[in-house]
Amino acid sequence: MKLLLAILLLVHGLIHLLGFLKAFGIGQYPMFSVQIGRVHGLIWLLSFFLLLLTALTMYFNHKLWPWLGLLAILISQILIVISWADAKYGTWVNLLLLLVIIPGIGEFFFNKKVDGEVKLLTNLQEVSIDKSVDSKLGKALPPIVADWLKNSGIGSSDSISKVYLTQKGEMRTRPDGKWMSFQAEQWFSIKDPGFIWKTRVQMLGPVFLSGRDKLIGGKGQMDISLLSLIPVVRADNDRGINEASMTRFLAEMIWFPSAANEPYISWESIGTHKARAVSTYGDQSVSGVFSFNDKAEPIAFEAMRYMETGENAKLEKWVIKNLSFRIVNGIRIPDKSEIIWDLKEGEYHWLTLEISEIQYD
Incomplete structure (x- = not known):
């Protein structure tokens, strides 16, 4: 499942890369019916890198991957709206990715809460060690x-x-x-x-x-x-x-x-x-x-x-x-x-x- 999601993010990113290539006249892309300015093209390139980075961080379990994914999808969807006639079907991919990213954000906050509880447990343990005495002296154990x-x-x-x-x-x-x-x-x-x-x-x-x-x-x-x-x-x-x-x-x-x-x-x-x-x-x-x-x-x-x-x-x-x-x-x-x-x-x-x-x- 993780591999399939990474591939989907990568393919989605490569499609965004076409917008950059079109803007700088690198190759022919008849699927784009409108001209794309160079500034606009650089934003398509940024979206590609964000989607690529999301795929890598998600695959290798970096805790910030859902936030990168959310930013990537937000920029992607803005570009899609601007080029709606050519890129509107990308909205469905963004919605599908959003269904995965939202639980990822929930898991981020869940892990952050657990990290805080582990820190509390560790602090209480250190206090107990400071106050403890040798409990094993004279301890009777069954054979x-x-x-x-x-x-x-x-x-x-x-x-x-x-x-x-x-x-x-x-x-x-x-x-x-x-x-x-x-x-x-x-x-x-x-x-x-x-x-x-x-x-x-x-x-x-x-x-x-x-x-x-x-x-x-x-x-x-x-x-x-x-x-x-x-x-x-x-x-x-x-x-x-x-x-x-x-x-x-x-x-x-x-x-x-x-x-x-x-x-x-x-x-x-x-x-x-x-x-x-x-x-x-x-x-x-x-x-x-x-x-x-x-x-x-x-x-x-x-x-x-x-x-x-x-x-x-x-x-x-x-x-x-x-x-x-x-x-x-x-x-x-x-x-x-x-x-x-x-x-x-x-x-x-x-x-x-x-x-x-x-x-x-």
Whole structure:
């Protein structure tokens, strides 16, 4: 899709280049029935370069591409109106491009908002680091959890404070729904537990969903919008979304195992291969059970988590199954997982993900 759009922009730009060539008498262009002055021709050339630059910046994901595209289309349409008899059909191409550029502008503001939230998360993390003390002294861990940290490559004095990762995978919105591919970025704060998760879900052709989940200061929030413009879901700071976000953070600790030693997490042994973790922030607590194999790898996580949002939210069994493991930046983590709602009606496998990249600080 991106390649087709880039080609359309390039072809549209080359057509504008003809106006410049006509104005300076370079070649014969019988499709232009009127004379084009040289100043007018230079504006046609400017439009060509703007459309070319839009194609390149869009293809290589530069954040300013929709603004360049909007300027290019504005100038293009002015030229078309001036030369209406010869160029009027170019209006349809501009309208088609506008349908893509407007969501691009929406995505620009969506990303700018997320960037601000990531900065806030980072600032809160730095304050927490300044105030923190060594939380690992005297920390009692179940044997299987201690083995997990040791085998994952986390030493007794190691402490991760920030994490950035990227994901890819598939999700669906109902048990019999169509699988949709997604890509995501996620930022974690460990000392003051929180995260920002940003995703783009490809629905059908050029139609996509923008999503952002966050947990900051024990408060959760979820925003989902169509084409980064039309709100679809918004859940903000109620018990359901707060606890669901805290549970998610607890489960995703598998990607930064040193968090098992943080003071807001307590542990309880359940047999030899299971342990219950309880995460507390202020007056809120959530818990879940980690299951390990004989290598002390965390192969599953189960918890009662709020499903849906608002008045429809209810506790359901939420399961993460870790399918494979690999070493990333010296730490052995699960890199592929399935997320399942275990409902009375049966299992609802709603998401499969793979870690593409992970960075620790």
